[in-house]
Amino acid sequence: MSIGSGTVGLRTVREANLGVVLRTVRESAPCSRAAVAAATGLNKTTVSSLVADLMARGLIRETGETAQNGVGRPGVLLALDDSSVAALGLEVNVDYLSVVAVDLVQRELTSRHMPFDARAAGPDESARHIVAALREVMADPSVRGRTVVGAGIAVPGLVDAPTGTVRRAPNLGWSDFPLGARTDVLGFPVRVDNDANLGAIAEYRVGSFAGTPDLVYVTGEVGIGAGVLTGGSLLRGAGGFAGELGHLTLGPDGPECSCGRRGCLEASAGIGAILRDAVPDLAPERPLPGADVAALVDATVGRAAAGNGTAVSALERAGTRLGQGLAALVNLVDPGLVLLGGYFVPMGPWLLPSCRTALASGVFAPNTGGCRVEPSSLGLSAAARGGAAGVIHALDSGALPLPEAVDAG
């Protein structure tokens, strides 16, 4: 039976069922077809057909072992096939590209982090670099030979996810750029999303607090954004623009922001602002195109660790501002957990205490509403990792982009 031969309705049901079986094997492997049938309520013939399909697509495999479960023939055990497919994730940010490939069990196959001046390159040249970086990862020995099932690309700005258009990314200098369309040459599905949203997905799927349904991931780059998960789902908002934490106005007299307004949180607590305050002799006045942000962050952390007063007090001030911004977020959204990502991670020892103090004093609910603030465990690859994790998650939901197979049933 060809899978594509049914009606649209049947096709959709079958896709959903493929996802159900894949998810069941992910959760229960190793498990027999009979166990899958019992867990899902699908009948055994249907399960056998779906399993054959998923095997043909390289998503599940027989382990070679059997299990006796009650009477009847012993069941051949199934597991996820971690050798056949790969999902890619990429983040483009002000000063770097980060790329990662993972297998079906979300294990990292390879990752790269490369300095890249996206603002100087401009959107067209950046899109070419992005395509080249993804192809380079596909050629890596750990990925070559696998079927790439899709890629997720993270951009620091407002993204219209359904069309893959970057609406407004002031720190990159991009607006209304159809990045998704520029990646059509790759030949597999590419989703473009906001970097903070993908960071939150990464935390939920593979971070140290994986499985926490209400959490916020905060990007710590030149820009500050928040990816908000409520009940395990991304809070996107009516127009897909939720989570613009960096552009909360803390006061109209604050410094000028890349967005053209004054007093935005990221203009005083984004990495560019921190570096200018913490290592004024090294950091350029404003903004930071072409600067080696990673090296400046290293210098800041080094000086703070050595007790340099300028660096320490700059980090503490930024932590206070960040806590004030997070207080607004916690008052409005009440997440149980806020994870600070990106360059905030190495700066955490000096940022976090003042951040937590300001948060506690700004939150109306008793005891900060129970909300914790912790550093992310995913570092600068969080958003790329979330891009790849989202592709794998989409498979579990039955969105199978692989060529349709003819099953044996």
Place this chain on the structure above:
Amino acid sequence: MSIGSGTVGLRTVREANLGVVLRTVRESAPCSRAAVAAATGLNKTTVSSLVADLMARGLIRETGETAQNGVGRPGVLLALDDSSVAALGLEVNVDYLSVVAVDLVQRELTSRHMPFDARAAGPDESARHIVAALREVMADPSVRGRTVVGAGIAVPGLVDAPTGTVRRAPNLGWSDFPLGARTDVLGFPVRVDNDANLGAIAEYRVGSFAGTPDLVYVTGEVGIGAGVLTGGSLLRGAGGFAGELGHLTLGPDGPECSCGRRGCLEASAGIGAILRDAVPDLAPERPLPGADVAALVDATVGRAAAGNGTAVSALERAGTRLGQGLAALVNLVDPGLVLLGGYFVPMGPWLLPSCRTALASGVFAPNTGGCRVEPSSLGLSAAARGGAAGVIHALDSGALPLPEAVDAG
């Protein structure tokens, strides 16, 4: 067959199916049992049994008409029974109690609005007043004889909805008060929730913008709170404390707030603050216990309409502050629609222009992210209306608190 005789699992499935049938009749009435079976995928015998149960509970009725649908016997048409049950809603706020009763089709049966000084009364005496007010509505000729299926009570503060405990309501002076338990004497289920949450539910179910899945309802009382709906569901947050818009800090130098901090939005844009600025010769210095807030609001609106500069500029300033607070909300949550409720409605003509201007200048997404700000059509009864609407909605979800009936099947 007695409904209570099955296992817990079967009981739950039956309850869910009762809700499905009730919802289907709500959406498609008048409709036959066969049409319900076709729409739900349930078999006709099951539908007949569920319909008998719902009729025994006074939730659906036969209209007395029939419809020929294909071959076979003509089907007797069903509709919601709008004569047998009632749901109640009540809001307790700083200066009033508002009570409403609705029927199964969400039509208002009766409503009352009475001045009440909850702060002076204290929580215990207030609870007695609440019970008395609900009993008074039950005795109204439009309600008497109906089965009351439940009540929803709105409180301006942090509420632990599952237990019905008011955690913190500074404008009432209550903390950790088990209001839900105090209403057990009523003999029907009572849910206690935050006033803004219930206002948002009212807007979604019966307001002028009903059906808008992403909206925020803002209470305009002495306190300011936000009820946030995303995708048609309340955003409650990890601890149930989301939406504390009134306690966003606009600046550390702002006026002192009832919560003990400085610079909260409601300390400069809540109704108490507006009245002190707008009609300083009439309004008490601070706070407003015992003041006739409604009369002061009338005076403010009267003077503003007459062009009184003090009143007009006080309202414009409050509108600007409100817009600044809403900008934080829109940047973080991106609702498509914000509805200003309570006393903000009569003040709207002078508040709204400066509010919209401040919002537009504070939102990062282009064109305010497409977000509109409009006055609520539900006035001071919004939260009470939402309390009742929530009870009716719970019926549609299969939470049927009526005594179990023995069906004829």
